[in-house]
């Protein structure tokens with residue numbers, strides 16, 4: 001008797017197994033899509049089939065109860081088909097038009113926020129923050145709550161010249177999509193890690209701690225059976241703290257955030273862009289970070305006033321010029337804005353692990 005074949009390398013299941021039947025049937029054969037309102041869009045296939053997307057903002061840090069609630073709604077109205085976007089929106093994929101109205105009504109009754117489709121802000125992608133990550137320099141979820149409170153109108157009702165993507169990363173490791181977002185926060189440390197010598201010898205491996213520093217700032221300290229850090233070489237990246245927990249870098253007084261502008265992923269009309277620094281440092285001011293919300297408002301208002309229809313934030317800034325951007329927003333232009341990085345062509349030390 002032949003034994004059933006044993007599956008040993010299962011891996012992630014194929015994404016096509018999770019597509020709603022309408023999408024499977026019309027895969028790659030769509031005619032157009034239309035944004036009906038901030039929380040609803042329809043895709044129409046060449047065959048005449050349609051699928052509607054109802055989008056809500058998730059609270060990003062999700063309880064299992066919340067996920068169960070989404071799953072129950074999806075079972076009830078969409079044959080179980082629901083998806084999470086990369087920016088933490090939840091999309092219910094509805095194949096039957098009659099289910100849209102009751103789904104929307106139930107979402108509203110549950111006080112879910114519908115929106116994020118079309119020329120609006122979408123939900124904000126963010127990282128773990130103080131609640132979870134050891135190297136956080138700010139509280140990503142707290143900051144995002146503030147921004148979503150401030151700009152909720154642009155999520156569901158008001159429109160913008162084009163879509164605007166916000167992001168928050170709570171350190172320069174940048175688990176959030178800050179580099180490719182229209183307006184974003186990246187949190188920064190500004191102090192050299194503290195060395196807890198007693199703990200270094202008990203908790204850390206000295207060679208790997210030395211090797212992890214991108215600037216070669218760490219060297220052995222045999223007298224103390226520990227390590228030492230050359231302050232002027234440290235760029236406060238926090239890498240060493242990930243490798244050696246005896247080098248804490250968080251500082252309640254000096255940590256804060258920088259604001260970057262003009263990134264995008266899409267290649268429509270212009271190439272994808274990296275965002276660029278506009279405010280080098282704002283101190284942490286929890287729980288509501290009013291200075292960050294104000295800076296976002298200044299940038300968004302200037303964009304609304306000056307951008308042409310369909311221009312993304314980065315395209316608008318490049319059309320008017322960065323000099324004009326700083327004139328309009330009145331953000332001070334400082335030495336931190338000057339990007340003087342050059343590839344070391346003579347030494348060929350072009351990796352991230354450079355030394356000097």
Ligand code: SF4
Pocket residue numbers: 127128129133134135136137169170171172173174175176
């Ligand atoms: S961005 Fe930094 S602090 Fe935030 S979750 Fe990622 S590694 Fe942790």
Ligand code: SF4
Pocket residue numbers: 192193212213214215216217218229233234235236237238239240241249
């Ligand atoms: S790893 Fe980063 S934070 Fe640690 S010493 Fe080196 S530059 Fe400074």
